[in-house]
Amino acid sequence: MSKLYEITIVSGKYKNKDGVEKSRYQNIGSVIETKNGPMLKLDSIPLPEGGWNGWAYLNTLKPKEDYKGLPKDDDIDF
DSSP: OEEEEEEEEEEEEEEOTTSOEEEEEEEEEEEEEETTEEEEEESOOOOOTTOOOSOOEEEEOOOGGGOOOSOOGGGSOO
16 A cells, blocks of 8 residues: 555644744645555544634645654754
8 A cells, every 4th residue: 555645634824934824734644545446544533723614635745855854852952
């Protein structure tokens, strides 16, 4: 089985450091390829403030080398 898409929803809004309003996204599952065809796997049921409108994005996977991950302990100032 291989993952085809990640499923995300808009879970809220926020303002960046320049005061521009942006959307906050939450990953809720994935679409995987099985021997019987594509299958949807929900990891969580979204309950954003104000309710969920039922729409979700199917996002193509990013190459692993593009993933920044969490900062290393050495990168965090205490």
